[in-house]
Amino acid sequence: MAESPSALTGNPQDAQIESLDPANWEEMRALAHTMIDDAFEWLQTLDDRPVWKPMPDEVKRHFESEAPSQPQGAQAAYDDFKENILPYPMGNPHPRFWGWYMGAGTVTGALSDFLGAILNPNLGGGNHVGNYVEAQVIQWLRNMVAFPEGSSGLLTSGGSMANFTALTVARNAFGNLDIRHRGVGAAGGQMVVYASREVHSCMIKAVETLGLGSAGLQLVDVNPDYTINMEALAAQIREDRAAGKVPFCVVANAGTINTGAVDDLQAIADLCQAEDLWFHVDGAIGAVAVLAESVRDRLSGMERADSIALDLHKSMQIPFEAGAVLVRDEPSHRDTFCVMPEYLAHDKDGGGLAAGKYWFSEYGLQLTRQFRALKVWMCVKEHGLERFGRVIDRNVSQAHYLGERVGEHPALEMMAPIGMDIVCFRYNPGNMDTEALNALNKALLIRLQESGVAAPSYTTLEGRYCLRVAISNHRSRYSDFDLLVEHVLAIGESLAGQE
16 A cells, blocks of 8 residues: 655755745744735725726836746735735726626635646546536536536636637537638638627637638627617528528527617527527627516526536626537537647556546646636525526616616616616707717716726717626615716716817
8 A cells, every 4th residue: 555645754955945835834824814915905995995096107117017037925025915906906806896897806706826836727628526527617607597407617717718619619510521621711711690780799700710711700780779770680691691601500599798788589590490500699798687577587598508618707706717508419519629648648447546537637728727717606505596696687687777766867868778787878958969978978978987986987989989887796786876977977077178
């Protein structure tokens, strides 16, 4: 029987080994407790600080210095963090951060990241518990969106990689043409993905990276509510086929990035079935809203998709990064990515560390994969899916509350229907042309953000610049939106007066 390492007498040369572990474990333990106490205090007092503030030039210059060649110590590193990093975050944990579409994170999620980093496994594969945790999380997500038993999935960095993974499978699975080995030329014409012009820009990157060129993404007109126009979509597919192009996939939006609009998923599913096209749902914004009673019915048809992209670091508030892709046809998913060199050969039913039934490297680009599943697993264990649904419901309610407040003031103008939990509006005193209004609202947003009161983001709809309030924040209160409206009116009035 082999002796345990603690029973070995050791080699004299071991005394000369320089480790990266703490020289004094008790000092490091005390510093770690300080870090946690400071972090908890920072989260508990978010309201006492601005949502965001610009970095002074001297702080920016601080990050131009050379790397130290000699140890400075953990305490010095942490002191530097407190002085030059902690005061200048992006701000998304704050209750009045509504920029782009970002979750606020949770305490348990952050602690889970710490625990995952302590274990520090590689979830590319192997016979260890991390892969079973990810497999269970994928099972939970599959059940959440009513995908069938046996469908596959993968946790990713976010929606961009989830969408890229799904489109890669869709391309390779098309027509039994063995595109993986023969390339896209095997299709005999320009392969085309279809989506509304409101689709996320990651789709452009995906089709270009897949070798389809920018011509491989056909953007279709939308209805007044910013959902895809089904007649235009069907007509475009017919026109492209007649021109010798090769349609192979339609991307439906379960929540567009600009306004949160949800395409008619049932209608797209029917079209894809009739036209023999891959049906992919970009659910980075809204797929997890199946947990919310106020949204669930609008997502009907998503369960018919061939693949779905989800972002758990948005409405489920999991700390970055936490995306996911689900694929109905597991063999197509694995056949797209599986490579088996001799150094990765394994017997899933055998023994040793190289066994184990889950090898996630066979379902995506990455071989090295962090233990992001742990924070999802622990947060779901802590809160349960119904609580996440209630938080989403409240954010949707808050969006409509903000829309009502906007409607109370003649100088505020809604720019689009409220899609789930995204509100687009602008300040409009009524005596300016579009160019002047765009400039006014750009200046208003910058002043609002720099005031530290609130941090919405922006978009341009039909050439009109507007404030975009994406409410994916479990800390937001209704009174926060009263404050937002108050300050938008005050800043807008001041700027309009200057004009």
